[in-house]
Amino acid sequence: MNLHQPLPDFTHVCGVSRSILGQPWRWRGAPGAGADEAFVPDDLVAQLLMGRGVAREEIERHRAPTIREFMPDPSIFRDMNKAAERLADAVQAREPVTVFGDYDVDGATSAALLIRLLRDLGCEPQAYIPDRLMEGYGPSGEALVRIAQGGARLIVTVDCGAQAFEALDMAKAAGVDVVVVDHHKCASSLPVAHALVNPNRLDEDAYAASHGHLAAVGVCFLLGAALVRALRARGFFEGRREPRLVDLLDIVALGTVADVAQLRGLNRAFVTQGLKVMAQRRNVGLAALIEVSRLTKAPTCTDLGFALGPRINAGGRVGKSDLGVRLLTTDDPEEARAIAEELERLNLERRAIETMVCEAAEALCKAQGNRSVAVVSGQGWHPGVIGIVACRAFL
Numbered sequence: 001m002n003l004h005q006p007l008p009d010f011t012h013v014c015g016v017s018r019s020i021l022g023q024p025w026r027w028r029g030a031p032g033a034g035a036d037e038a039f040v041p042d043d044l045v046a047q048l049l050m051g052r053g054v055a056r057e058e059i060e061r062h063r064a065p066t067i068r069e070f071m072p073d074p075s076i077f078r079d080m081n082k083a084a085e086r087l088a089d090a091v092q093a094r095e096p097v098t099v100f101g102d103y104d105v106d107g108a109t110s111a112a113l114l115i116r117l118l119r120d121l122g123c124e125p126q127a128y129i130p131d132r133l134m135e136g137y138g139p140s141g142e143a144l145v146r147i148a149q150g151g152a153r154l155i156v157t158v159d160c161g162a163q164a165f166e167a168l169d170m171a172k173a174a175g176v177d178v179v180v181v182d183h184h185k186c187a188s189s190l191p192v193a194h195a196l197v198n199p200n201r202l203d204e205d206a207y208a209a210s211h212g213h214l215a216a217v218g219v220c221f222l223l224g225a226a227l228v229r230a231l232r233a234r235g236f237f238e239g240r241r242e243p244r245l246v247d248l249l250d251i252v253a254l255g256t257v258a259d260v261a262q263l264r265g266l267n268r269a270f271v272t273q274g275l276k277v278m279a280q281r282r283n284v285g286l287a288a289l290i291e292v293s294r295l296t297k298a299p300t301c302t303d304l305g306f307a308l309g310p311r312i313n314a315g316g317r318v319g320k321s322d323l324g325v326r327l328l329t330t331d332d333p334e335e336a337r338a339i340a341e342e343l344e345r346l347n348l349e350r351r352a353i354e355t356m357v358c359e360a361a362e363a364l365c366k367a368q369g370n371r372s373v374a375v376v377s378g379q380g381w382h383p384g385v386i387g388i389v390a391c392r393a394f395l
Contacts (some may be wrong), residue, residue, distance in 0.1 A: 052264065065269035067246065072266070074226035076208045077219075083179045083195035084226035090154045091118065091231060097125040098152040100139050101325060102159040102216075103132050103316030105309045108324030109217040109255030110158035110181065113248050115329050117224050120243040121231070126152070127329070129322040132384060138163070141170030148176035156181060159216035162198055165191040181223055183216045197223060213262040217255030218270055221245065250278035250286055251328060257301055258309030271301060285327035288340035311340075314347035317384035354385040361389055 018024050046059050054062050061069055074080045090097050097118060101111030111127050118125045128147055130136070135143065138160040144167055147155055154177050161168070161180035168191040171178045177194040186201045197219060199211040214222075224245055231237065253274025261267050279298035281287040286308070290299060293307040315323030319342070327339040357378070364376040381389075 062268065065265075065272050067249075067266075067269050067273055070266040070269040071222075071225070072207070072211065074222040074229075076205070077197055077199060077211075077222070078201055078204055078208070079195035079197050080223065080226050081230075083181070083197050083223055084230045086154065086177060086179055086194055087118075087156070087223075087227045088230040088234065088236075091121045091123055091227075092234070092236065094123060095153045096151045097123060097154045097156065098128050098147045098150075099125055100128045100130075100144070100147070100155055100157045100160070102137065103129050103321040104159070105258035105312045105324065106215050106217055106255045107159035108312055108316075108328060109251045109258075110215075110220045111325045112328035113217055113220045113224065113251050113255075114156060114158065114181075115325070116248060116251075117227070117243055117245070119329075121227075121236075127322060127325045129316070129325055131321050132316055139167045139171075141167040144168070144171040144176065144178065145174045148174040152176060154179065158220055159183070161191070161193070162186050162196065162200075163191070168192050181216065181219055183212070183214055183219055211266065213264065213267060215256045215259040215261040215267070217252050217259075218261070218267065221248065221252050221270070224248070246273070247277060247282060249274035249276075250283055253278060254286070254304050254308060254312075257304035258313070260305075263301075271304075275299060275301065275304075283328065284333055285330050285336045285339065288333070288336035289327060289343065291337075292340045292344040310350075311343045311347045314343055314350045317346075318350045318353060318382065319343075319346040350385060353382050354388055357381045357385055358389045358392060 045063060049059050049062050050056065074084070087097075089095070099111045099114050099118075101107035107129065111129065115125050115127055128143065130138075130140070130143060139157050144155060148171065155171065156179045157164070158181045160182060161178070162182040162184050163186070164180075168178055168180075172192055180191070180193045180196040180198070182196070182198045183200060184198070186198055188202055190196055190201070199208055199214060199219065211218075228242060228245065232242070249270060251274075253271045256267050256270050256274075257263075263271060275298070278286060278290075281290065289308055289311060293303070293311065295303055295307060299308065312324040312327070315321060323339055323343055323346075327336060327343065330336050330339070360378050360381070361376050364378070365371075365374040368374055368376075
């Protein structure tokens with residue numbers, strides 16, 4: 001396809017100007033009233049961007065998105081400064097810190113980003129990823145108390161925690177500070193935490209809330225920027241190198257795409273720039289995963305969603321939930337290769353289990369006849385693949 005060839009007039013396609021419900025078809029990129037009716041956008045990319053609501057004058061900014069152009073001041077988010085200051089205290093005092101992440105790719109990348117950043121700042125943070133089958137989703141009070149009893153004075157939950165009322169109450173009673181970094185929808189009341197950073201808090205202002213499409217790893221990147229800024233203001237970097245946050249954009253891109261976050265605004269910048277970093281294969285674990293995925297060229301957005309993401313997810317679905325974080329945070333090539341090969345094996349196992357459950361579910365659906373909604377269940381179906389099967393059974 002020639003990207004510079006104008007698209008047809010979408011207000012009249014095949015002679016049709018209205019939908020089946022009688023609504024007029026209007027291309028959002030078409031000229032408005034009083035505009036030059038002969039106006040034709042430059043190319044397909046421009047038309048697609050305008051069709052997605054991008055203003056004409058914003059096209060070039062969105063065509064080649066950069067972090068500088070799209071990144072907001074992290075301080076616009078409620079509790080962001082409070083979270084950054086608490087982390088800065090932990091960095092300067094070398095406090096024991098544990099990062100508690102979800103077991104999917106967004107959770108693994110979020111945890112890996114903060115762990116790598118804190119290591120670069122001189123800390124030795126620990127990772128805790130709950131077991132999907134034994135512990136379920138999100139932080140449990142028992143787990144947080146156990147982490148506190150192990151010596152942690154600060155716990156950062158990533159990609160989870162926004163609804164963990166009871167668990168955070170138990171953590172507070174145990175005397176440990178908890179910073180929640182999440183992107184899931186919040187209730188009108190919030191759990192008790194030292195800080196809760198989430199663009200989807202109901203009390204955020206309009207500009208902060210407009211970033212509600214960020215994956216948790218994107219919110220963690222913003223927290224990382226706020227942390228570096230807080231330490232800079234304290235003179236922490238006098239005589240030492242500041243960490244390069246842009247070097248972590250490969251992890252941000254992976255988590256953003258794998259979590260199926262909307263690729264608009266800051267997310268498009270994260271992925272565009274993150275793919276450039278990933279092509280350099282600086283992250284030893286990602287390089288090993290790219291190799292076992294048999295990708296011979298620089299990864300694309302499709303590769304993140306359909307090659308790399310599923311392999312990291314396989315650890316949380318049918319294997320060890322912490323494999324993804326371990327892979328993304330190791331600097332040992334041998335360890336990275338071993339973990340990547342294990343994730344490849346687990347992904348093949350996940351696909352076989354998924355196929356078996358999907359075939360069984362489809363057979364049960366067929367036996368029920370033609371129904372608008374079918375509810376089926378089976379003995380021994382692996383809970384780690386149920387969601388995938390539900391999405392694919394009728395595709």
